Amino acid sequence: MAETSGCVRIPMANPATAAWDVPISSTDQSKLLNGFCPQDMDDKWGLRADGPDAQGNFILRIYRSWTGDEHMALGVQQTKISQIQWIQREGYGENDTKYFAKAICRSL
Secondary structure, eight states, rough: OOOOOTOOOOSSSSEEEEEEEEOOOHHHHHHHHHHHHOOOOTTTTTEEEEEEOSSSSSEEEEETTOBEEEEEEEEEEETEEEEEEEOOBBBBBHHHHHHHHHHHHHHH
């Protein structure tokens, strides 16, 4: 795996978790696995993959570029996103988080 070393990441504390069933292509899986390390302040989000394990599963961590705070994490099982975690805060629920995660991942 091409891990995005050098990208700061501060883990979420007490995240909410939900199941998710989003199929992804092998091309998209490769993009997610490679992640994205922000180059400057215009890059608001960073993505870092932890893994893959022997079965090809990994966690994609999505964090704010200027603070390093993790905001979301996607559990990827081979060719699908199977789980999502996010920071719990008022007015920002599961559907909002899933929508936002899709938008960020599509920008890769």
